[in-house]
Structures are given as structure tokens and as C-alpha cells.
Amino acid sequence: MQSPELFWAMRILLPLFLGAVVTYVIGKIISRIKGDRAGGVVAAVIALVVTVAAYILCFTYPGAASAGAESGIAWLGSLKPDALSLLMAKIMFPLVILVAIYSLGYMKDDSGTDKYYALMLIMAGGMMGVVGAGDIISLYVFFEILSISSYCLVSFRKESWEPIEAGFKYVIINALGSTVAIFGLSLLYIYSGSVSMAEIAAHISGLPDLPVLAALALITGGFGVKAAMVPLHSWLPDAHSAAPSGISALLSGIVIQVGFFALLRLILGVFPLQMQMVGTILIILAAVTTTYGNFIAIAQKDIKRMLAYSSVAQMGYIILGFGVGFYFHSADGFTGGLFHIETHAFMKALAFLSVGCIIEKTGTRRIADLKGVGRVMPATAVAFTIAALGLAGIPAFSGFMSKLMIYKCGFQAGTALGVVLSSIAILNSIISLGYYMPAIHTLFSPAGEAAAKVKGTVSPAILLPIVIMVLITLVLGWHPDLGLGPVNAAVLEILNIIGG
């Protein structure tokens, strides 16, 4: 019998980090012998094998039933995976796999792609570490691993200035966030004398209010930067639009959600008594984040920046779900928030991947220049349309189902505040049409200059992940039960912790 901790360490983290090393070393050797492109392909194949294997291993998760099995290894205490971690793993792995396949086609002309895939595995490992962390040190360290690998990936195409600048901004603002967060974590350590979340939580009820609140504020601020909550979001539009599209998909689809997840883990693990207050803070931040993100997205001329701001807005929805969940103690809020993480991951990745394909073919990111592209690359443009309509919460696409739950949880609270929140969320979905529809409209307008530049067909490696994500978006839009299994398990876990 295996404990979940050992499982997480040996079957999820170890393959990813070891795989990163193997990917890099073998990729490097091959690229020395056979050239850069061959090295990249080999690295991609190794990375794919590793992620697929880890993904399959996910399904052998032993579960809480065998949690009693003592491993007797001291360092395993730093991990504490549960159903929530498993949910994030089940969202992250397919996303990484699809992005890796996409990158095979998308990055084939770049140099040094052996490093690219290795970094991607480190990033995945960092994320899995964060979601499985059981003490504040491992949480912080894994988060830094995640951050550093994503800085590198954002600036991966270092031939032009923009990614460098965006990466630099990303490093500085996120380092600031990390500093603030570790201040908060240190406060917790000073007052409780322990790094394990369970032990801190046991101590915390006896502590004076001020340090606890200070720690909560610092942690919310610190991880708020990573989760791109307005007004701490300013790094996101630059980083997400300058990164290669596959990486934008990962950043927007899962990395900022992991940032929020770290905050969630700390709230659940350390501050269960301050639930109501946390709920209030999250609700306010969420309402501001969604509205701000949507309005600024309308003003964007660059399609990737538009999608990046849309990620800010969508983070608002996710946070709103959790805020309502904490404030009103509603299971539906958590379900909505978690399910939106799941549906949004695939919709936003789909949007970025299809846009990446369009940008690669036309060489421009200005929305106004993309006239008529939909007529020369119909499959990609239709995929983008599906992603955009899904993100706007139009029925028949998965985004509707998850947003519906978030809308519903506000009404379910039965108070004026809940009704107002849900109405804000619904009206925001309409506002978001204000930028998705013109973008779709431009793509399908009569042909312009950019459309004339499009030559050749899209490679199957790019098309395959796009098609799979379209299918996921449509299937979850008609039959959300298929994606709700792990979500419900995770919600049960949350309710266990907060005693609902």
C-alpha cells in the first residue's frame, strides 16, 4: 500500500524533474550530432513520453483511503496531496501534453528547443509541487521553481526585444510578489514555530489577531500577484502576449490558476477561521478583476494582449466562485470555481493555440490586420471562434456550464449581495462579447492584406491539439458531468476542511 505523499513524490514529481534532466541531456547530445531541429524533436518526444506516463500514473492515485500507511520517511511530510491536487494534475497534464505536441510544429524553426521542453517539464514539476505541497517551505520553493522556469520560457525567443522586456517585467514584479509572500510565511513561522500547515493551523487560534491578519494580508498580496488579481496584474498582459503561443496557453490556462491555488491552499490549510473575511476580500477582488479585465480587453488592438486581459477577467470569475463559496459557505461556489479552472484551461489554451497558428502564418498580431484570415484558414478561425464563444459563456460550449454554476451560486446565497454578484458576473459576460465578437468579425471579414500572405497548410502537429481542445470544449458544453467527477471530489475535500 502506498501513501499519497509517496505516490506524489515518486510517480508525479520524480518523473517530471528527472525527465527534465534526461530531456535536456539527450536533446543536447542529439542536437550536437544531428543538428538543432533533430535535437528539438527528440527532446519533445522524451518530454511527451514523460508527461503521458505521469498522466497515466495520475489515475493510480491511491486516495485518502490508504492515507494511514506510514512511509517512515521524514521529508515526505513536506507533501500533502489530496483530491484538489489531483484535480489540478488532471487538468495540467493534458494541457502540457497538448502544448508539447503543438510546440513540435510551432517551434520547429527555433533554436535551442531542447532547453524549451526541459523547461516545460520543470514548469510542470513546479506546478505539481505547489499543488501537492504540505508545508509552507515546499510551497514556496516549488513556486519559485515554477516561476523561474516560466520567466525563461516567456523570454525564450530572445532574438527580439519584446520577450526580453516582458520577461524582465515578469521577473521583477513576481519577485516582488514572492518577497511579500515570504514575509507573510515568515510571520506564520515566527509565531507558530513550525512550517507544516497543519501545525500552524493548530497554533493559529491561540495567536493574537494582528500578526495573523498581517500574514493573511501579505500572503494574499504576494500570491495575488501570481494570480494576476487587479491591481497586481500589470505583468500579465506583457508576459502572456510576448511568450511563444504554446507557453501563453500554459501561462494563461494553468499557471496563474496555480498561483491562486497556492493562496487557496494556504487559506484552507492555515486560516480556516477567517473564512468569512477571506470570502469578502476575494469577492471584492474578483468583482474588480473581472470588470477591469473585460473593459481593458475591449481597448486592446493586439489579439494576444486581448486574450491576456481576458485571462485577467476569467481569473475574476474563478476567484468569484471561491469568494462566494467561502463567504456563503456554498459548495456550488467551489464547484463553479474549480470547474471554471478546468473549462477555462482548455478554452483559453485553445484560443492561444489557434491565435498562435494565425500569427505564425500572417506575421501580425494586430486585430485590425487580420481581416479575412478566417476565409483562408477556416479550421483555425473556427477553432478560435469556438474558444471565444466559450470564454464569453455562450451555451453549447463548456464555458457556459462553468459560468452557469458561478452565476447560480450567487443567487443561491439568497441575499442581495449574492444576486448583485451574479448579475455583475452575467453582465460581464456580455461585456466580454464586446471584444470577442469584433475579433471574430475581423477574422471573417472580406480578405485583407494579411490573408493574402497565408501560404501552405497548417501542420498536423499544430492541428491535432487544436482539434482535441475543440472537442473538449464542445463535449463539456453539452455534457459537463464528464468533467465534473474530479471536481466534485475536490469540492468534498474543501468541505471536509472547512467543515461544511
Place this chain on the structure above:
Amino acid sequence: MKYSLIPLLIFVIPLLASLVCMALKKRPRWSQEIALVTCLATAALSLALVPEVLRHGSAGIDLAWIKSFGFNFSLLVDALGSFTIVTITVLMAIDIIYARQYMTPEEAGSSFYGWTLMFMAAMVGAVAATQLIQFYFLWELMLIPSTALIVYWGSGKRPQATGFKYFVITHIGAALILIAILWIITVTGESNIYALAGALAHLPASTLTVLAVLFTIGFAVKMAIFPAHVWLPDAHSEAPLPVSVMLSAIMMNMGIYGLIRFLFTLFPAGVANSLGLALMIFALISQWYGGLQALNHTEMKRVAAYSTISQMGYVLFGIASLSMLGLKGSIFHMLNHGTAKALLFMSIGSVIHSTGATHLDKVGGLAKKMPWTALCCSVAALALAGAPPLGAFQSEWIIFAGGFSSPYTVLAIIAVCASVLTAFYVLRLVMRVFFGHERNECGDINEVHEAPPAMLASMFALSLLSLAVGIYPDFFHRWIEVALQTFGLF
């Protein structure tokens, strides 16, 4: 409820057929045949459902859908639903026949038929839906196919912008409906439309009024009641003709259905009463505004589009009179307006098809060259003007009678005067296009020819339908009376 598979079939068959059409990308001719067969089969099935509904009150089926939300996918058709569905499917079948010759299969492409069938499936599904969320889901599902039809096959200068406007404005209406729906579900815990009446009766009057206002505005947007009409003229006039028919003659019925279903079967009678006067005023404004605009425009399709706004004013007037007669007339007008408006659009379409002219001042005296089209167009015009013995006469006078039985006799008089305006603009269209000096400024007058047989056939079918309903309305009266009995309001 009688267990019956037909409500499921008339939703699933067009939906599957639409996917098949989409898949047959390279073979538009096959899609055309598939669409025809599907539409005829759906119309036949929905007609076959009528006796069962009249005998048992309602018929339907209950399936599990989203277990985690506790929602079912259950379809149920009662007398009101079956009247709406029959109107939709029969008009759609006739429209598809018309489209066969209006657009060649290559012009239309497979996806035209795919989107059309999906549009029909969504409409039928929304009418038959019994769960609130299911209703909203299918209600919004109408939006994507109809927008695609406007954008891809639209003829105006900027079909994208038109489609965009249509999508966003009707989506705003839908969002209000969604707010009301979620509110109801959470407050009452009941999500079955047919079981809500009891649950809602316990709510405070203020909440009920807010809910009713949300629903009314939401459906009024779909009905294009002034001032929510802004999307309609562009969308209906720039869409290709078969799509204009779908929007103007068929989709409008969805707004009417929704308003009647939600306002009258869900809420206690007092709520609707409190809205009556306001609705009546908006109805009158729409009626007059639509009529005057129709008179103001010379583009033929735009005249027909504004006429739809005006006609929806009639319907809303009947609903707002809050009387048995008015409501009966409004329901009946779904079929009659649909028939007459489809006929008007189709005859305009034949004129455009054969002359290339889109404005009524560019052509004249076409009656000699295209006598049958002229006849059909006159039938449509007379029907819209409310002349006996055509179908629309039967419903218009009931609407007015309903108006006079309401306390606001003055408003009813104003409404009756609007029918003079209607007669004026439709007959102006017929006179200018078909009578007077023979001319065609957009092409050679000698090349003007009668509409091809399939187009004529569908126009004849509509004319006969209008005539038959006008001469023998009894059956329809009984049908609608059964529908009204379930309301229990009067």
C-alpha cells in the same frame, strides 16, 4: 402527461441531420435533399403530435442530463407548445422548398442547410423544454446558427456588423432571462416550468414583479418591440431571403411563445395585470413606429422587416390586453403573421430573383410578366392588412376585440387605426412593384420572368394555408382554447 417519443424526435432528428449536413461539406446537393426530407419529416411528426396533445393535454419524455446540477432533459409539448411547433416546422419546410431554387446548392453550400436545421432544432427544443436551464440553453442555441446564417450568406455591405449587432443585442435580452431563471431556481428550488406556478405563488409581490419585468424585457428583445427593435431591420433585410423568412416569420414566434408561456403560466394573475398598461403603450409605439418606418423605406425587404416590428406590436397589444380574446388572437397571430410574412418575403424574393432590383421604386408593372407572384404578393399584403377571408383577419379582429374588452378603449382605437397604416404600406408595395408602367431600372424588362416552380409552389402553399385558415378557423380556435384552458387565468 402522455409518454411520447415525438417531442424528442422532432428535436433530435434535425440536430443530427444538421451535423450530417455539416459533415457532407463537399456534397451540397445531398445536404439539400437531407434538409428537405428532415424538414418534411419534422413537420409531419409535429402534426402527428397534435391529436395526441389535444386528447391528453400534453405529451413528452423525461431523460437524465446533467446529474450534478440536478437538471433533466425533458421535453414536453402541450397545446400552446404544439401550436408553436407546428407553425415553426410547417413554415420551415415550406421555406426550405423555396430556398432550393432561390439559392443553388453550390451557392448555399452544405453548411447553409446544416445551420438551418440546427436553428430549427434549437427552436423546437426551446419550445418543448420543460427545465428552465434547458430552456435557456436551447434559447441561446438559436443564436449561433442564426448569426452564422446572417454573417455568411448576408447580402448587405457589412453582414458581419449586422450579425454582431444581432448577436449582442439579443444576447443581452437572453442574459436578463438568465438572471430571472437563476433567481427563480434558487429562490423556489423548482426548475420545472410546468410546476413553477405553484412555487412562485408564495413569493412576495415585489420579487414577482421584478422577475416578470426581466422576463418581459428579455422576450421583448426577441420580439423586437420598440425600443429593443434596433437589431431587426438590418438583420432581417440583409440576410439572404430564406433566412429573412426564418427570422421574420418563424423566429419571432419564439419571442411570443416565451412571453406568453412565462408571463401567463408562471406568475399569479396580478403580476401580469400590473404590467398591462405599460406593455400596451410599448405595443402601440411599435405598431406605429414599424408602420411609419415601413412607409418611409423603399428597399422592399426593409419594408417587410419594419412591417414585422409593427406586427409584433399587434401581438403584444393582444397579450397586453390581458383578456382571453386578446391572448387568443395573439397566439393565433403567430401562425397567421408567420404565413403572411413568409409569403410577403418570398414574393419580394421572386421579384429580386428575377429583376435584380431591391428597391420598390426601381421596378413597376411586373404583374404582366410575373402574374402568379403578383397574386401571391397581393394575398400577403391583404392578409397583413387584415382583409377577410385570409387567415390574419381572423386573428387581428380577435386581438382588437381583446383590446376593446380591456379598460383602455382609447388605446384600442389607436391600435385599430394602425391597421389602416398597415394597409397603406403593404398596398403601396404591391401597387408600385406590380402595377402601373412596366419598367425595370436594374436590368432588361424583357428578361423578367415568372418565379421558378419550386418557389411558386411554396408561395402557393402559403397562400392556400392563409386562405384555409381564414375560411375555416374553427379547428384552430379549438386548439388555442385548449391551450388557454391550461392557463387557468380567465
